[in-house]
Amino acid sequence: DAGVTQSPTHLIKTRGQQVTLRCSPISGHKSVSWYQQVLGQGPQFIFQYYEKEERGRGNFPDRFSARQFPNYSSELNVNALLLGDSALYLCASISTGTYNEQFFGPGTRLTVL
């Protein structure tokens, strides 16, 4: 997980607002996944991107979108925030080796008031 950076660390928003979260993967990794982790639960898969293309999408509404840039960094956007969007948002940098290990960043703690 060393080398995966996420910003911001914490964020407070109000209902209806929009938020953008950022992630830089480990150097050399071309794939990132985004997860939502609600307190007391396991991470829930939102998106995976590989070489700037969406590779998979979890069971999240269209208010959630993401993209990956040529330098493999990624952004997660959430529109029309709801109270239930309050969670830790994790970015995972995925190795290109045989086993595709996921290395998580520290996360962004989003609070929606």
Added chain:
Amino acid sequence: GQQVMQIPQYQHVQEGEDFTTYCNSSTTLSNIQWYKQRPGGHPVFLIQLVKSGEVKKQKRLTFQFGEAKKNSSLHITATQTTDVGTYFCAGGGFKTIFGAGTRLFVKA
């Protein structure tokens, strides 16, 4: 849809006791990964198992993948206070599905 279930939800042990968490999938998994998350931290990759019946050890930790590739376990021998945290199993390929985790409490 595919589900990954973990038991127990919580486990309290005395330091030095052993600990085991179990993971079961509703479908066959191509691989299974295990993570540890300390309180207030983020998941940290521990290991990935790929082969049916595979057993891997990391010091006091032993990981097993079932013959049918639908279940897995993590066993910790002689727990230490540094083992405190939540242990997650995860599978399902690139749409990784995490279990709810087993939270381990270790009393010194």
